[in-house]
Amino acid sequence: MKLFNSLTDKKEEFIPIKEGVVKMYVCGPTVYNDMHVGNIRPHVSFDILRRYLIFKGYDVKYVSNFTDVDDKIIKKANEEGIGIDEVTSRYIKSVKEDLDELSIYDYPIEHPTCTAHMDDIIEFIEGLIEKGYAYEVDGDVYFRVRKLKDYGKLSNRNVEELEIGARIEENVDKEDPLDFTLWKKKKEGEPAWKSPWSEGRPGWHIECSTMIRALLGKTIDIHAGGEDLKFPHHENEIAQSEALNEEPLAHYWLHNGMINIDNVKMSKSIGNIFIAKDFIEQEGAEVLRFFMLNAHYRKPLNFTHDAIEQVKSMIRRLRNSKIRLANLIEASVGGELNKDITSEVDAIRESLISHMDDDLNTPDAVTDWIALSKLINTKLDDNSSKEDLLYVKKLFDDFVDIFGVIKDEKRELDFDIDAIIKEREEARANKDYKRADEIRDELKEKGIILKDTKDGVTWERA
Numbered sequence: 001m002k003l004f005n006s007l008t009d010k011k012e013e014f015i016p017i018k019e020g021v022v023k024m025y026v027c028g029p030t031v032y033n034d035m036h037v038g039n040i041r042p043h044v045s046f047d048i049l050r051r052y053l054i055f056k057g058y059d060v061k062y063v064s065n066f067t068d069v070d071d072k073i074i075k076k077a078n079e080e081g082i083g084i085d086e087v088t089s090r091y092i093k094s095v096k097e098d099l100d101e102l103s104i105y106d107y108p109i110e111h112p113t114c115t116a117h118m119d120d121i122i123e124f125i126e127g128l129i130e131k132g133y134a135y136e137v138d139g140d141v142y143f144r145v146r147k148l149k150d151y152g153k154l155s156n157r158n159v160e161e162l163e164i165g166a167r168i169e170e171n172v173d174k175e176d177p178l179d180f181t182l183w184k185k186k187k188e189g190e191p192a193w194k195s196p197w198s199e200g201r202p203g204w205h206i207e208c209s210t211m212i213r214a215l216l217g218k219t220i221d222i223h224a225g226g227e228d229l230k231f232p233h234h235e236n237e238i239a240q241s242e243a244l245n246e247e248p249l250a251h252y253w254l255h256n257g258m259i260n261i262d263n264v265k266m267s268k269s270i271g272n273i274f275i276a277k278d279f280i281e282q283e284g285a286e287v288l289r290f291f292m293l294n295a296h297y298r299k300p301l302n303f304t305h306d307a308i309e310q311v312k313s314m315i316r317r318l319r320n321s322k323i324r325l326a327n328l329i330e331a332s333v334g335g336e337l338n339k340d341i342t343s344e345v346d347a348i349r350e351s352l353i354s355h356m357d358d359d360l361n362t363p364d365a366v367t368d369w370i371a372l373s374k375l376i377n378t379k380l381d382d383n384s385s386k387e388d389l390l391y392v393k394k395l396f397d398d399f400v401d402i403f404g405v406i407k408d409e410k411r412e413l414d415f416d417i418d419a420i421i422k423e424r425e426e427a428r429a430n431k432d433y434k435r436a437d438e439i440r441d442e443l444k445e446k447g448i449i450l451k452d453t454k455d456g457v458t459w460e461r462a
Contacts, residue, residue, distance in 0.1 A: 001357040006253040027225035030067040031091035037274040038259040045297040046224045068113045101285035103404040114207040133243040137173045139185030139198030145178040155231035205236035223250035260302040293362045321373040335385025377458040
């Protein structure tokens with residue numbers, strides 16, 4: 001299996017630190033508002049990575065934080081005249097509802113918060129000061145960027161380039177404009193915690209470094225998040241963690257692409273934000289999750305009406321083939337495996353694994369799933385042996401487990417669709433086109449759409 005490592009800017013063979021075990025950390029949201037679809041994308045993308053690693057036999061330890069101390073949270077709390085705890089508890093609940101709808105909680109996740117790890121954060125900063133990587137000025141604590149020789153290695157920036165931008169907002173208290181904040185002294189109207197330097201709160205970057213160290217250890221296998229976090233957040237995580245621990249923070253850094261709405265980058269400044277709850281209420285969580293499978297996780301994802309409708313059609317097709325397979329299994333009897341069927345199923349499985357092993361190539365893997373659906377609709381029937389049907393079902397179930405969609409069976413048909421299709425085919429063979437059209441119309445009234453293809457007749461729910 002190969003993953004594109006942002007740290008080296010190339011695909012690399014995935015080799016875990018400990019055989020059979022993978023430690024993953026995915027940057028979570030700042031909990032001051034409902035999540036938009038851009039917030040959702042890393043959760044879906046890297047949940048699929050986790051699912052695929054589980055499929056391959058790994059024990060995956062998965063952590064994704066909630067940032068519950070931040071300027072935006074404080075601003076919202078002050079505007080509403082409430083404590084930050086009320087704001088964060090409200091939106092943690094909201095985030096968890098969305099993640100649950102999107103099947104992210106099919107496997108365990110640990111959700112640490114900044115406030116629950118305040119003692120660990122203070123201890124982490126103390127260690128950086130002792131090693132000379134951090135310094136205190138009037139209650140604030142800063143990290144010495146230039147002391148770390150390879151700062152900028154993740155985002156491919158050098159110190160000279162960074163210095164130009166840093167001087168625009170130069171802080172006279174810092175030794176160097178590039179230095180970033182580890183601890184902020186309390187200002188009026190802000191929550192605060194006691195520390196050796198002042199009553200205050202942590203900087204943004206330090207929380208992830210601290211929680212990774214506390215929950216997963218000094219070095220993890222995979223650190224993931226949106227590409228907008230690469231600099232400065234992930235770069236500063238690396239600086240802090242590797243300065244203190246003298247070990248790599250993560251062996252593989254993965255970043256997902258951004259969201260576009262009708263070919264325009266999603267941005268609050270222009271107001272083209274899709275709130276995840278609104279999309280889920282309108283189209284369903286399964287559509288949102290499946291939509292994100294249809295673009296490679298590193299590529300931009302473009303929301304358009306036509307693309308969403310196409311995804312809904314694929315979901316109907318897959319669900320209908322799943323129901324058809326279940327009905328055939330229920331009515332089937334024993335028999336031997338058909339080598340033609342099993343060899344075709346094996347080829348689809350090999351193609352799935354090949355695509356997913358290639359840096360999670362989900363668009364082509366979805367094509368493999370559609371190929372399996374076509375096999376179910378055109379090459380299985382009432383004469384198929386139960387062994388053949390169960391052999392196909394095993395692969396279909398693997399697709400479901402890896403992608404986390406088409407999980408529910410939905411309602412079964414209360415009539416024999418295959419017998420009706422057979423009657424229509426006989427009518428057409430006898431050139432009784434009137435009866436054939438009547439059957440098509442009758443099925444349409446029942447919510448079933450027939451499609452005549454070169455491989456035979458298929459059906460889907462309207």
